[in-house]
Structures are given as structure tokens and as C-alpha cells.
Amino acid sequence: MKIGLIDVDGHRYPNLALMKLSAWHKAKGDTVEWWWSDFFHYDTVYMAKVFSEEYSPDRPEPLNADRVIKGGTGYAISLENGRERYCKAMDKELPEDVEHIQPDYSLYPEFTENTAYGFLTRGCQRGCAFCHVGGKEGRKSRKVADLAEFWSGEKNITLMDPNILACPDRWELLKQLAASGAYVDFNQGLDIRLMDNDVADLLSSMRVKCLHFAWDNPSEDLERDFQRFAERYSRKDHRVKVVYVLTNFNSTTEEDLHRIYTLRGLGYDPYVMVYDKEHAPRETRLLQRWCNNRIIFNTVPDFRDYDCKMG
Ligand code: SF4
Structure with a gap:
């Protein structure tokens, strides 16, 4: 069979579903390539889209394919009154044998050179109003894989878990990451509310590229949690602790500034x-x-001064 793949989001980030579909078809002996023209016939074309229509508009379906299969969160998100809504019924899940195959990293050499991508857990109990994880993956963090399922000695691991610290098996999974000796990027962030000294110590001993956290809700006072971790975490690398601060979602500028400062x-x-x-x-x-902008942020410490300068 000849399989065509379309990354509707435009190759801005490796699409894990496409990498798994590619690996699965190649294992069956099928020919897999990026779809590139209606002049060629394909048995099946997969179109995958992660981002909403607003950020990543859909594209016309290929004409010369026996079957076109569209999937991904981006097809299940709609905009209602300025807020994104996720509809599970519009989403598609990969079959189990595809879901658990080692991804075909060769599809995205620009991102995946010596880097493994994957999920050890899925789901999150928090249900933040701006986030689709609960609707898509369920309101409970659960283990879905061991590291060996998608890592085979790569120097870097990009972990896309929404909330690994909420998983009952977190300790076992974090130990697997530590034992790999790879540089780990928790790219969806770690939940500071679930951080304890044992995890902070393990993270201190790991090779971590960059730690991401979030402080999205201004009505939650997380200052003590962040302070406790900052004091306990023993690696003092520059720019290792990034915290996402969500704005324009139920917060005032003063509340945004409070979190930033x-x-x-x-x-x-x-x-x-x-x-x-x-x-x-x-x-x-x-x-x-x-x-x-780190240069601006460091040279103009007060946002109000910057705001005045910009007129
Ligand atoms: S804690 Fe993170 S993953 Fe969980 S619902 Fe909130 S934003 Fe989503």
C-alpha cells in the first residue's frame, strides 16, 4: 500500500500520531511518504492537526486517494463566544497497536535528531477551563507506557505528559527517566502543587534541559510552593526554571504583574x-x-515604565 501523510499544522512541531502511523505502516511493508501531489495515487492519506482552526486552518483533502483519514485534537476544537471548546466525539484515537509502537522519528529529522518524544502518562484531574486535556484524556492521570516504549538510547527525551506528578506511578516513571541518563524536557510543565522534597531531590540529580511550570490561575496563591521548590532544588543553572503565566483569561493586568514579579x-x-x-x-x-524578551525584561524591570515608553 502507498500511504501519504499530511501535517496540517505545517511541520512546526513533530506530530506524534503521524510518526506512530508511519512506523506501523512501515512495519507492515507499506510505502510511507509525505503527501505532496494530486498527480500520484495513494491508498490512504492521513491528515493530522493538533491546533485549532484559528491557529492552523484546515486544508483541502487530497483528490487522488482511496481513503482520507483526518484526526487530531485540532479537528475536535471549535470556538464558542471567544473560548475554545473540545468535543471528544469529533476526535479520533489511534488503535492500541499503533498507539504503543515506537514512533518513526525519521519523519522529522529537524526536530528529532537524537531526541525521543512521547507520553508516559495521560490525563489530568484539574480540569482547567482553558485546557482540553481533561476532555480528551480523562480527569485522572494514569500511566500509559514505560520509557522503553519510545526511547532507545537517544540523548534527549521530550516528555509531553500533561501532569506526570499527579500519576500514582510517578515515582517509578521518574526513576526510569533518571536512569536513562538522557536530558529530559518536561515540555508540558510540572505541577508545582504536587511537588515534594523527594521529587525535587530526584529532579536535582537528573539531567534536565529546562523545567517548566505554570501559574495560570491568579486566584491560587502558589508563592509558597514555588519558594519551597526554589530552595530545595539544588541545580542552579541559568534559565532552568521557566513558569508559564496565562493572561487574558479571567485575570487583570495587576494580577498578571503580581505573578510575574x-x-x-x-x-x-x-x-x-x-x-x-x-x-x-x-x-x-x-x-x-x-x-x-529577556533583554527588555532585565533592562526595564517595571512594566509600567515600559508601557509609558511605548506610548
Ligand atoms: S493542570 Fe495543566 S494539564 Fe491539567 S487541566 Fe490544568 S492546564 Fe491542563
């Missing part, structure tokens, strides 16, 4: 995320530019 004071690097950036007020977009 608090995090900076504790030695973290706040990183502003803007919900619905296209419709965000000028002040929020300016806040993002000020905070996320």
Missing part, C-alpha cells in the same frame, strides 16, 4: 502566554513582549 523575585523566569492573542487588549500584548 513574584516569580522573578524567587529566581524563576516567568513566560507570558496570551489566551486568544488576536483579540487580546494592547496592554496584554505589550506585557507579553516586555516579559518574554
